[in-house]
Amino acid sequence: MNRDLTQTVARIAGVNPRACMRCGKCTGACPAYDEMEYHPHQFVSMVETGRIDELLRSKGIYTCLSCFACIERCPRQVEPARLIEAVRVLAERKQGADHLRPQDIPARLDPDMPQQAITSALRKYRR
Amino acid sequence: MQRIGVFVCWCGTNIAATVDVQAVSDALAKEPGVVLSANYQYMCSQTGQDLIETAIREHALTGVVICSCSPRMHEQTFRKTVARAGLNPYLLEIANIREQCSWIHKDRAQATEKAIILGRAAIAKVQLNTPLQAGQSPVTKRALVIGGGIAGIQTALDIAEAGFAVDIVEKQPTIGGKMTQLDKTFPTLDCAACILTPKMVDCAQNEKIRIFSYSEVEAVSGFVGSFRVTIRKKARYVREDVCTGCGLCTEKCPQKKVPNAFNLGLDTRRAIYIPFAQAVPKVAVIDADYCSMLKNGKCGVCAKVCAAGAIDYTQKDELVECEYGAIVAATGYNPIDLSGYDEFAYSRSPDVVSSLEFERLMNAAGPTGGTLLRPSDKTHPKTIVFVQCVGSRCSAEGKGKTYCSKICCMYTAKHAMLCREKYPDTDVYVFYIDVRTPGKNFDEFYRRAVEEYGVHYIKGMVGKVSPEGGKLKVQASDLLDGRQLHIDADMVVLAAAIEPDKSARPLATMLTASMDTNDFFTEAHPKLRPVESPTAGVFLSGCCQGPKDIPETVAQASAAASKVIGLLSKDSIVCNPCVAQPDELMCNGCSSCEKVCPYGAITYLDKEFRGPNRTTLLRRVAQVNPAVCQGCGACTVACPSGAMDLKGFSNRQIMAEVDAICR
Amino acid sequence: MVFSYFPGCTLKNKGARLDLCGRRAAEALGFTLEELPEWQCCGGVYPQARDEIATRLSSVRALDAARRKGQSLVTLCSACHHVIRRVNGDMQRDAQIRGAVNRYLQLDTPYEGQTQVLHYLEVLRDVIGFDELARRVTRPLTGQRIGAYYGCLLLRPSREMCFDDPENPTILEQFIRAIGAEPVYYAMRNECCGGYTVLEPGGRAQKQAGKVLANAAACGAQTLITACPLCMYNLQKSVGGELPVRYFTELLAQALGLEVES
Incomplete structure (x- = not known):
């Protein structure tokens, strides 16, 4: 239980996890469901109940596709993707916690890959 | 010299817990003109009222101040109390130290200080009060019911039963409302038409009831006891007094491609039509948007075949003016437009239907004669997915409704049960957020759907419906099982939120009746005066006040009727003298x-x-x-x-x- | 008609031909895209965290540059459009972000979201008009069954993007009709292709794209078009060439009869 972190995450995300009514539409809509350790509705509940340390350790924060389907379809304006990003940002702000290192990139490139792939990956996965 | 009595109420702990009532009565005793200042646990109780009455007599009081709850709550009570002791009821003032003081403050010292100030103000006012005499105004012994659904019908029948004349104004060509479109009704599963149509016929046959069908209220003036209302009778192009309802015109009309609104556009009708077989009045009406005679003067088939000579292409709207003593709003509801919910593919697939459309597809008088067939290819659906709370309990801006629509849990259980009963080889899934079934025999009904009929109830929500190859690929969450489900469904049924009819807002303006932000009519008191509008002489019946099922609607309709009867049974009413x-x-x-x-x-x-x-x-x-x-x-x-x-x-x-x- | 133009990283490099097609078509249709001088990369991802200021600055610089020229800002890439449009919304509505950005940038006049941000498709729809576009088409793509792939970034969150109906969009289908082809509707057209994860190991992006392509093919699409270079790359990688995936400006230039060298 970490109430301070809950507030920090809610503040960074700009949404209120308490507004969630546990309908599960986010999880029904999520295209990355199979890859996610914690599913969007669980994520909201874990933020609300202060289980942020578990989330910070989870690989799941990097599997959100940022497709905004849960934001669009959430009937309560809880917008799980914003909470997921807030936790990811918290994790990445710790020194040495980058999910993607620049030196790893060349090995993953192919000749057709657009620049956009690299800029957005760096923006998403590294401080 | 004024002789004022001050009475401070504890309201149990409602006031006394936050306000030092003894300090208040002590402080107010020192105000000029005050000869007596007392406090008591419940001033509105018989003992409390006796205390006031005795004090008025014993101390020859000329004015009374009661520090208690809001005057909206008990002003009438206490006016009667002082009147019983021989004092003019308008020599009473109430200082609201509950709603405006004890309930909103936490600090006892501050609340006490404020209560004293409020009491002081009331004392200063009562010094200047003068005795007022209420006048009388006559009551027109006729009621108007606006809306002819089950709510309006029940209200009208009850008023007529008590011997008063009553008019129903219904904007559709027939009375009956939404209930005419329903198949079976929960929790007893009796047929909606079987219980509704006798009441419709009763209305038509009751000599106290006049039905203005295909009509709308155009203007309202006046006040309780004598409202003056202008009613627009829309042109039917068929003479109501001549048409026999034989229906020949509706078979011969060459314009066959008109979407049938009664079946929610699931089939077509002619340009001249009778909405359904048991319509009241059973009179044809011409749809001016589609009739080629009215549009370009060519055709005239209906006039040729009508043996009664009822067709009149020159008919114009007619304005009728009537006087009423009371008005009942019974404007009802509609399901919301689902075009904003295309994550469920409502606009893209004909096999994704609203629950009301599903009613028509199950109804023996519906477009498929009661056989459940998919609108797309007329085959039997084998897997049906029901989605609850579509647009209900939604706080997202401009999308749905924040409230629970109340009826969806029960009708969805009914639909699911009927599917399994009629077509046992069908797989039925219901996605729910919460199942809300308070009501007599309601939860038992829902449990029967699960336990006896094997309906799969899944706690979760559908996130996406993708039509592909004649199937509807449903992606949803199962929160209790912790799974994302993928179901290949043949049909998806959406339990759309319900909202007040669009005609309610302009009507409220005409009636100067208040509404909430959802356009439901506001009641005079949410608990104690639930069928009256705060506007005197205006009463509320059915879903125009809030979502309701049929039993509740009928109960409220009868309650509204009894309030109307109470008003109409008076020859005159006492006016407010504070004018x-x-x-x-x-x-x-x-x-x-x-x-x-x-x-x-x-x-x-x-x-x-x-x-x-x-x-x-x-x-x-x-x-x-x-x-x-x-x-x-x-x-x-x-x-x-x-x-x-x-x-x-x-x-x-x-x-x-x-x-x-x-x- | 002259618009400020923000090409973005990909259309300046790997996607240069898509950009060229867009500019040539613009000239043919009577509007000019004037590239902003010294524009900086938008970052490709909108920072959802409300306390992220630095990652919003490049967008605000572009928006302010357009304001100084008194022009609307047009983008061709969906990702640039998404980032710049949402940052512009922040500058209009979020006093906290607006204050922090302006304190940092120290502009002569504080930027408060005055610039109108348009996607190239919106210029076609709202400025030129699809009827007019259809009249200008000289080599219609008659008989082609084309599926529109919207993806995420153009549409969502609709409250901020205000671009089209997020669940039943129509703009690309109107475009397809205007260039003489037949649009194919398929449900996954507004579902994610997983493009942001192409650098992640495990082939997640391609698996996701595969679902989109399967749905489009099952619904009868012969070609897909998209407005995002990353989606285009990801879909092309997954499809292995059976279902051509094209950028909408390529087909636009083709329909207008323009020869654009590669």
Whole structure:
């Protein structure tokens, strides 16, 4: 239980996890469901109940596709993707916690890959 | 010299827990004119009222101040109390130290101080109170019910049963409302038509009831007891008094491609039509948007085949004016438009339907004769997915409704059960957020769907419906199992939120009746006066006040009727004596008050006044009709010369209160 | 008609031909895209965290540059459009972000979201008009069954993007009709292709794209078009060439009869 972190995450995300009514539409809509350790509705509940340390350790924060389907379809304006990003940002702000290192990139490139792939990956996965 | 009695109520702990009632009565005892100051646990109780009555007699009180709850709650109670002791009821003032003090403050010292100030203001006002006599105004013994669904029908039947005349105004060509479109009704599964149509026929046959079908209210003026209402009878192009309802015209009309609104566009009808077999009145109507005779003067087939000679292409809208003593709003509901919910593919696939459309698909009088077939290819659906709360309980801006629509859990259980009963080889899934089934035999009904009929209830929500290859690929969450489900469904049924009919908002404006932000009519008191609008003489029946199922609607409809009967059984009603009164000597005839009066209570009169040196002057001065004035006070603030005053709330009294507060 | 133009990283490099097609078509249709001088990369991802200021600055610089020229800002890439449009919304509505950005940038006049941000498709729809576009088409793509792939970034969150109906969009289908082809509707057209994860190991992006392509093919699409270079790359990688995936400006230039060298 970490109430301070809950507030920090809610503040960074700009949404209120308490507004969630546990309908599960986010999880029904999520295209990355199979890859996610914690599913969007669980994520909201874990933020609300202060289980942020578990989330910070989870690989799941990097599997959100940022497709905004849960934001669009959430009937309560809880917008799980914003909470997921807030936790990811918290994790990445710790020194040495980058999910993607620049030196790893060349090995993953192919000749057709657009620049956009690299800029957005760096923006998403590294401080 | 005034002799004022002050009575401070504890309201149990409602007031006493936050306000030091003893300190309040001690402080107020020292105010000028106060000869007695007491406090008691429950002033509204018989003992409390006796205390006041005795004090008035024993101390020969000339004014009474009660520090208690809001005057909206108990002003009438206490006016009767002081009247019983022989005091004019308008020599009573209430200081609201509950809603406006103890309930909103936490600090006891501050709350006590504020209660004393509020009491002081009431004492300052009561010093200036004068005895007022309430006038009388006559009651027109006829009621108007706006909306002819089950709510309006029940209200009208009950009023007529008590012997009063009642008119129903229904904008559709037939009365009956939404219930005519339903198949079976929960929790007993009796057929909707079987229980509704006898009531529709009763309305038609009752000599106390007049039905204005295909009509709308155009204007309302007047006030409780004597409303004047203009009704627009829309042109049917068929003479109602001549048409026999044989239906021949509706078979011969060559215009066959008109979407059938009664079946929600799931099939077609002709340009001349009778909505359904049991329509009341059973009279044809021409749809002017599709009739080629009305559009370009070519055709005339219906007139040729009509043996009764009822067709009249020249018919025009007709305005009828009537007087009523009471008006009942029964404008009902509609499912919301689902085009904003295309994550469920409602616009893209005909096999994704609303629950009301599903009713028609299950109904023996519906487009498929009661056989459940997919609209796309007319095959039997083998897997059906029901989605609850579509647009209900939704706080997302501009999308759905924040409230629970209340009826969806039960009708979805009914649909699921009926599917499994009629077609046992069907797989039925219901996605729910919560199953809400309070009501007699309601939860048992839902459990039967699960336990006896094997409906798969899944706690979760559908996130996406993708039509592909004749199937509907449903992606959803199962929260209890912790899975994302993928179901290949043949049909998806959406339980759309319900909203008040669009005609309710303009009607409320005409009636000066208040509404909430969702356009439901507001009741006079949410618990104690649930079928009355705060506007006197206006009553509420059915879903126009909030989502309701049929049993609840009928109960409320009868309750509204009993309130109407109570009003109509009086020959006259007591008016509010706190009305505006102009000081003719100060009035300069500027018409400012007339312009702001929302009730049309003010007129002007050229009146003779004595001038200097025995001359006579003719001056234009304001006159207030006390039977029409509602005492809102708008004129008193608009009057530039201070000539307009409100009895019981005079400018002097208000200023005395302000002075007492600022002292 | 002259618009400020923000090409973005990909259309300046790997996607240069898509950009060229867009500019040539613009000239043919009577509007000019004037590239902003010294524009900086938008970052490709909108920072959802409300306390992220630095990652919003490049967008605000572009928006302010357009304001100084008194022009609307047009983008061709969906990702640039998404980032710049949402940052512009922040500058209009979020006093906290607006204050922090302006304190940092120290502009002559504080930027408060005055610039109108348009996607190239919106210029076609709202400025030129699809009827007019259809009249200008000289080589219609008659008989082609084309599926529109919207993806995420153009549409969501609709409250901020205000671009089209997020669940049943129509703009690309109107475009397809205007160039003489037949649009194919398929449900996954507004579902994610997983493009942001192409650098992540495990082939997640391609698996996701595969679902989109399967749905489009099952619904009868012969070609897909998209307005995002990253989606285009990801879909092309997954499809292995059976279902051509094209950028909408390529087909636009083709329909207008323009020869654009590669």
